[in-house]
Amino acid sequence: MNQNELKKAAALAALDFIEDDSIVGVGTGSTVGYFIEGLASIKHKLQGAVSSSEDSSAKLRALGIEVFDLNSVDYLDLYVDGADEITEHKHMIKGGGAALTREKIVAAVAKTFVCIVDGSKQVDILGNFPLPVEVIPMARSYVARELVKLGGDPVWRQGVVTDNGNLILDVHNLEILNPVELEAKINQIVGVVTNGLFAKRGADIVLVASESGVQQL
Numbered sequence: 001m002n003q004n005e006l007k008k009a010a011a012l013a014a015l016d017f018i019e020d021d022s023i024v025g026v027g028t029g030s031t032v033g034y035f036i037e038g039l040a041s042i043k044h045k046l047q048g049a050v051s052s053s054e055d056s057s058a059k060l061r062a063l064g065i066e067v068f069d070l071n072s073v074d075y076l077d078l079y080v081d082g083a084d085e086i087t088e089h090k091h092m093i094k095g096g097g098a099a100l101t102r103e104k105i106v107a108a109v110a111k112t113f114v115c116i117v118d119g120s121k122q123v124d125i126l127g128n129f130p131l132p133v134e135v136i137p138m139a140r141s142y143v144a145r146e147l148v149k150l151g152g153d154p155v156w157r158q159g160v161v162t163d164n165g166n167l168i169l170d171v172h173n174l175e176i177l178n179p180v181e182l183e184a185k186i187n188q189i190v191g192v193v194t195n196g197l198f199a200k201r202g203a204d205i206v207l208v209a210s211e212s213g214v215q216q217l
């Protein structure tokens with residue numbers, strides 16, 4: 001199986017977690033793209049979805065799935081999203097698709113976060129994948145200097161503007177030994193909207209696809 005087939009297998013396994021008549025929180029990325037295709041086959045059972053990006057909202061609407069504003073929803077049972085890296089503690093780096101802030105917001109509202117990944121995303125220590133940080137545009141250089149003080153090498157993802165109108169710095173070479181602490185520390189830098197460490201609120205369930213099938217962690 002190639003990586004896309006593994007992503008699809010993990011994504012389709014997440015359909016089993018959806019309750020009848022529910023509103024589903026939907027993440028962003030290529031793995032989630034397969035999940036959205038799968039959702040279309042059970043859309044008669046759903047009220048609709050809350051989405052973490054304009055990209056996913058467009059895909060959902062194109063398949064006839066209603067997309068609700070998060071402000072009109074008090075409660076979400078389930079949030080399904082991919083990750084760029086995930087550890088055995090279910091801490092993640094996310095934001096490869098620049099949707100980290102909305103992803104963190106929808107995840108915060110949901111009771112259960114189901115993370116869907118192929119086996120290549122599993123790591124012992126986070127940080128080989130550069131950590132995305134969403135930044136208010138006028139603070140880009142200041143935040144970059146502060147991130148250097150934390151030991152990282154920030155690189156501006158030029159040409160990318162987030163759905164919130166902000167910029168992304170990808171921080172290379174960080175040694176992430178304490179993800180909960182680092183997540184909080186980076187978020188305290190003035191001008192940072194949020195960073196792609198999902199450690200304080202990690203995943204609850206991880207569906208990992210490999211050649212031997214989809215394993216639930």
Ligand SMILES: O=C(CO)[C@H](O)[C@H](O)COP(=O)(O)O
Pocket residue numbers: 027028029030031032081082083084093094095096097098099100103
């Ligand atoms: O965090 C994300 C987007 O901001 C994605 O979940 C992450 O980048 C994984 O993407 P893919 O499923 O395409 O490998």
